Amino acid sequence: MDTLRAMRLFVRTLELGSLSAAAREAGTTQPTVSKLLAQLEDDLGVRLFERSTRGLSPTEQGQQFYRDARLVLEQYDAAVSAVQGMSGKPSGVLRVNAPVALGQYRLNAIVQQFLAAHPAIEIELILNDRFVDLVEEGVDIAFRLGGALPPDAVGRRLATIPRMLVASSGYLSARGTPATPQDLSGHDFVRFAWTPGNALALFREGEELQVPTSSRYRVNNALAIREALMLGSGIGVCPEWLVRDLLDSGELVRVLPDWSASPQDLYLLYPSRRFQPLRARLFIDFAIDRIRALPGFELPSPAL
Structure with missing residues (x-):
């Protein structure tokens, strides 16, 4: 069994609330996810989910394993990022969320420039005007115009x-x-x-x-x-x-x-976790430099 893959699917199943949602995100089928999670439970010798007609809910052991598994996966991603940084070839998929107008009118061009500079990275630019849950929807980076920041995200003011x-x-x-x-x-x-x-x-x-x-x-x-x-x-x-x-x-x-x-303040948000993939750190720096050079975006006051 691919233990890392099973751990990722377990984490995302718990965060998204269903096997089908985790399967769609991973580009696989619900039976495949169910089989891998069952194998993971067999390997651990514990039940991670309580299954009922209403869906899945984590057991006490499942909640503890979720916290530990997220830390393990973040550390693994950090190790991969460090190696990629040494090789100079960052890769992988980056999910970016932004308001529709800002994404279409300004960020789309920045994304194209970034992809041209990093041919091994893929970007999914998700545009909508609602406030997304970064963890639940698997978003790596989000741009937000004004409003209160969600408690589960780290925010950085990019511009006024x-x-x-x-x-x-x-x-x-x-x-x-x-x-x-x-x-x-x-x-x-x-x-x-x-x-x-x-x-x-x-x-x-x-x-x-x-x-x-x-x-x-x-x-x-x-x-x-x-x-x-x-x-x-x-x-x-x-x-x-x-x-x-x-x-x-x-x-x-x-x-x-x-x-x-x-x-109005423009914020860049990312999930509150210790480690960020190299591709995310590179995109953050890239986007900040280019957004602040565009007309209509002013550097935020140091006093704010």
């Missing part, structure tokens, strides 16, 4: 992102250009769906205002907001990285340039 009011010149010609924040209440406001309330917080040199807005169009995708603003749907708050090119070309115009929305 200015956010500003923008609109198309066509919309402003038709509806007029706001001269004060209070004028925004008479305009169509394009906003991200699920954002609570209609009040918009604006800031200027220590001054803060809460401005009511009216949103006839709400959408849960930043790229859709970008396009809607280009089409003249209204005024919206956008992170600078998303619209910097449109501002430079004149397709969008900054509204109330003395005022800004609260900035």
Whole structure:
């Protein structure tokens, strides 16, 4: 029996909660996973799972073995990474998660550059706008825009992102250009769906205002907001990285340039574990250098 493989399947079965999920992730079948776990139990001489019609639950011995097995696997991965580092040929699969717009508009190009530099590494770039559980979903690295950090992850602030009011010149010609924040209440406001309330917080040199807005169009995708603003749907708050090119070309115009929305922090997250594969460490360094060189991403304040 391949003991390391069986240990990995055991760990992932427990974390994912089912044999079928672990099998899908490993690219194998549920009977194969079941057989390997049964062999592992025979070798150990203990029952790792209680099996019932409701599914699997770890025994007391299974919970203890899970903690020890994870440590063994992390140490093994660290040893492999060290050897790969000596040979200069890191390899393996790296699972990266990011918000849809950030991944499609900025990270996709960075991933392609990284793959070109490291031909033995494979990357799965998983794009969605929900907060993923890194351990449960087997994610090695995740990018998160703002929000509270999950307790099971280590976070590193990569950049601070200015956010500003923008609109198309066509919309402003038709509806007029706001001269004060209070004028925004008479305009169509394009906003991200699920954002609570209609009040918009604006800031200027220590001054803060809460401005009511009216949103006839709400959408849960930043790229859709970008396009809607280009089409003249209204005024919206956008992170600078998303619209910097449109501002430079004149397709969008900054509204109330003395005022800004609260900035957004970009974090890089990875599971809270002692060891990281060499491929993950290489990608982290690679991504940090390139993201911070892009327009719209500012170095975070040392005081934060």
